[in-house]
Amino acid sequence: MKAKTFIDQVVVLVRSGKGGDGSMSFRREALVEFGGPDGGDGGRGGDVVFRASEHINSLLSLYYEPKCIAQDGGPGQSQKMFGKRGKDLVVDVPLGTEVYDEATGLLVADITESGQRVVVARGGEGGFGNVHFKSSVNQAPTEHTPGGESEERRLRLELKTIADAGFLGFPNAGKSSLLSVLSSATPKIASYPFTTLNPIVGTLVYDDWAKVTLADVPGIIEGAAKGVGLGLAFLKHLERSKVLVYVIDMSGIDGREPWRDYEVLRKEIEEYSAELAARPCIVVGNKMDVECSRENYDRFVKETGVRPIAISCEAREGLEEFKAAVRDTVKPKSKFHHTHAEHEMNLSEMPDTTGDEIPAEALKFATFLKLEKPKAKSHPSRGNIHQR
Numbered sequence: 001m002k003a004k005t006f007i008d009q010v011v012v013l014v015r016s017g018k019g020g021d022g023s024m025s026f027r028r029e030a031l032v033e034f035g036g037p038d039g040g041d042g043g044r045g046g047d048v049v050f051r052a053s054e055h056i057n058s059l060l061s062l063y064y065e066p067k068c069i070a071q072d073g074g075p076g077q078s079q080k081m082f083g084k085r086g087k088d089l090v091v092d093v094p095l096g097t098e099v100y101d102e103a104t105g106l107l108v109a110d111i112t113e114s115g116q117r118v119v120v121a122r123g124g125e126g127g128f129g130n131v132h133f134k135s136s137v138n139q140a141p142t143e144h145t146p147g148g149e150s151e152e153r154r155l156r157l158e159l160k161t162i163a164d165a166g167f168l169g170f171p172n173a174g175k176s177s178l179l180s181v182l183s184s185a186t187p188k189i190a191s192y193p194f195t196t197l198n199p200i201v202g203t204l205v206y207d208d209w210a211k212v213t214l215a216d217v218p219g220i221i222e223g224a225a226k227g228v229g230l231g232l233a234f235l236k237h238l239e240r241s242k243v244l245v246y247v248i249d250m251s252g253i254d255g256r257e258p259w260r261d262y263e264v265l266r267k268e269i270e271e272y273s274a275e276l277a278a279r280p281c282i283v284v285g286n287k288m289d290v291e292c293s294r295e296n297y298d299r300f301v302k303e304t305g306v307r308p309i310a311i312s313c314e315a316r317e318g319l320e321e322f323k324a325a326v327r328d329t330v331k332p333k334s335k336f337h338h339t340h341a342e343h344e345m346n347l348s349e350m351p352d353t354t355g356d357e358i359p360a361e362a363l364k365f366a367t368f369l370k371l372e373k374p375k376a377k378s379h380p381s382r383g384n385i386h387q388r
Contacts, residue, residue: 006062006198007157008237011102014068017045017086018149019124022132023076026140027318036139038080039130041157042071042147045123045218046086049107050099052116053092056199059159062091070121073147077127086123096240102154112240120155124148146157159238161199163215164330165282166241168269170261171218173249174286175311176200178214182323187216199237210332215241219279237274244269244281248308250297251290258285258296259303280329284322289315 022043027035051190061070068091074084086366099108109118125148135142167175174185177321183202190379206214220235238244246265248258262283270277285297301307309319351359 001300003103005060006289008198009157010059010062010066010267011154012062012066012068013152013154014048014121015070015152016048016121016150017070017072017121019045019077020045020083020086021146022127022129023078023083024142024144025341026077028081029325034139037130037134037141038078039144040078040081041083041129041132042083042126042277043075043083043379044126045073045148045150046070046088046125047119048112048121049088049090050118050120051090052095052097052111052114053336054095054114056092056094057161058198059097059157062093062157066112066175068309069151070122070123070150072150073123073126075125075147076144077377080129080131080135080285084124088123090117091156094159096160097280098120098158098160100156100158102156108155115186121151121153124150160239161201161202161215161217161237162240163213164242164332165245165326166211166215166238167245167247168217168238168265169247170249170256170265172253173247173261175216175247178247178284178286178311179214179335181316181319183214185214185216185358199234206327206332207332208334211326212326212330212332212335214245216386235268239271239273239276242279243326244276244279245326246281246283247286248284249287250285250293250300250308250310251287252289252292254295259300262304263298282325282329285310287311288317290314342369 009145022042023039025037025039027038027349029035048068068089070089073086078082093111095112095114097320098297099106099118100106100109105339106118126362127147130144132139135141149153167179169175169271176189179185179187179200179202180189182204185202187202188198198218200216202214202216204214206212215237217237221361246262248262249256250258253256267279283306285293285300287293288297297310309318309322311322312367313319353359353362
């Protein structure tokens with residue numbers, strides 16, 4: 001049997017660690033006639049923690065190991081010694097994971113930020129040793145308390161891919177080819193439908209190191225919003241996209257009509273989610289290098305009133321226009337700390353720097369330098385010793 005490579009929904013059992021019992025003990029030592037109680041407290045049970053990780057993109061590990069059990073706390077010891085604290089169980093999950101309580105259906109957590117930690121099962125508290133129950137009227141107490149019970153629950157995890165732009169279209173529309181030429185992603189590309197079996201994410205990097213994440217969603221067919229085929233399983237991966245990219249095959253392969261494909265896709269998105277359909281969108285006319293694509297393009301504009309961005313992945317045409325459209329819509333932040341545009345500098349006014357010494361006035365044009373006055377620092381014991 002072929003092993004699974006992508007899982008976006010799984011039910012797991014999580015159980016935290018039980019708290020350690022408190023100890024009932026009395027001091028027994030030579031030459032100490034009345035030692036008194038010295039039973040220590042039990043250790044706290046470990047938590048079950050879900051941690052967001054950028055390095056995984058599937059719930060596959062939890063599919064094969066659906067039981068997440070943390071370590072129990074150790075019992076208290078004599079000589080007022082605490083029991084060992086149970087070790088937390090930290091489980092890495094991909095960004096975009098939603099955690100639901102299987103019994104109630106309520107949303108427990110939405111994990112969207114890298115490094116985010118969510119405690120889904122809290123460990124039991126340690127029990128009290130008999131040393132806590134000593135008093136003037138009870139100098140030899142035998143009371144001690146058991147550790148707190150562990151927390152157990154069944155959780156349903158659903159993965160919704162996080163991407164700035166989501167590609168959607170019919171099977172074999174060229175979504176994977178477009179992703180491969182825009183990013184370093186290497187999706188499987190073939191001429192038969194349903195080549196893409198699970199969402200694939202790539203990153204589009206601009207010249208100023210601004211980044212936009214792109215998601216290639218498996219092909220959608222008519223009726224997907226009603227559960228036909230695997231539409232519902234794939235449409236949910238578009239819910240977090242800031243912009244929808246309709247990839248239309250303008251060549252009309254297999255007798256398809258591009259304008260009809262666009263109308264069907266719009267209808268499926270509207271039936272699935274009105275909020276999703278109202279988001280910004282970009283329409284791409286793909287495979288423009290095919291002979292009949294130009295005629296279909298003109299009719300597409302006439303039938304729909306929409307003028308798509310004409311793209312040919314084979315000839316590398318129209319890609320820059322598409323990149324600019326995505327950037328204008330998503331508005332990613334540049335990775336440069338400073339730019340001349342932000343400081344409204346005119347480079348023609350920069351002094352001559354060809355001599356042996358660089359004029360001081362020229363330094364303000366070096367936007368990569370941090371010339372701001374350093375902030376005053378505080379001494380940890382004597383307060384702020386720097387004068388402003």
